[in-house]
Amino acid sequence: MILRDFLEGQDVVRGGDRPSHCCLVLTGFVCRYALLPDGRRQILAFHPPGDVPDLxxxxxxxMDHSVAAMMPSTVAFIAHEHIQHATEQHPRLIHAFWRETLIDAATFRAWMIGLGRRSAHERIAHLICEMLLRFEAVGLAEGGVFQMPVTQQDIADALGLSNVHVNRVLQDLRRDELIAWQRPMIAVLRREALEELAMFDPTYLHMRNLPDAPGVAAEA
Structure with missing residues (x-):
């Protein structure tokens, strides 16, 4: 295992690379993204600590997309051959990796629904609800407050919106006292109301041992 530190905006893995290692996010926050030939960016996913974004x-x-740090982050690189050896010695790991891949696909489906059918307010509310749950799952959120070091442009690039539109929606969410946001901290002030706005159903995350939260049922 090799540990490396990355600065905000630095690529962890680049599209076109032929990786010999998988990366595990230890601290910080990373995203997966792809670029069009003219430089326009689509953020494909956000990853808090504990995630393996390039399994x-x-x-x-x-690699058909890139992984980048969105804040100073520490990443562990684990050689493919070591992972393969571990799965041979411990077959249950294969099931764990397969489950992780299926949840990844389920999350992509949820994001696709958002991009295709949700309003701007619903998309942003849904993203905040999702990230709050994911940070709670790894013990990095308390009382609805968590660190998500994204800019308005990052949100725009993830949700298919303009920077101006994101700004207006965030102002509305603040005005309605649903959230407070002072980058990099986000506080969800009225969780049930935010989940209702987002029509948020966390089933697609297939999480176990979730903290008690309105509208959230832990998977058995």
Missing amino acids: QSLHLQI
């Missing part, structure tokens, strides 16, 4: 590189030789 697919075990079987797909070439």
Whole structure:
């Protein structure tokens, strides 16, 4: 295992790379993204500590997107051969990795629904609800407050909106006292109301041992 520190905005893995390691986020916050030929960016996913954002590189030789740090982050690189050896010695790991891949696909489906059918207010509310749950799951949120070091442009690039539109929606959410946001901290002030606005159903995250929260049922 190799530990590396990354600065905000620095690529952890680049599209076109042929990785020999998978990366595990230890501290910080990273995203997956892709660029169009003209430089426009689409953020594909956000990853808090504990996530392995490039698990697919075990079987797909070439990265078709990039992974970047969104704040100073520490990442552990684990050699593919070591992971493969571990799965041979401990077959249950195969099921764990397969489950992680399926949840990743479920999250992509949820994001696709958001991009295709949710309003701007619903998209942003849904993203905040999702990230709050994911940070709670790794013990990095308390009382509805968590650190998510994204800019308005990052949110725009993730949700298919303009920077101006994101700004207006965030102002509305603040005015309605649903959230407080002073980058990098986000506080969810009225969770049930935010979840209702987002039509948020966390089933797609398939989380176990979730903290008690309105509208959230832990998976058995």
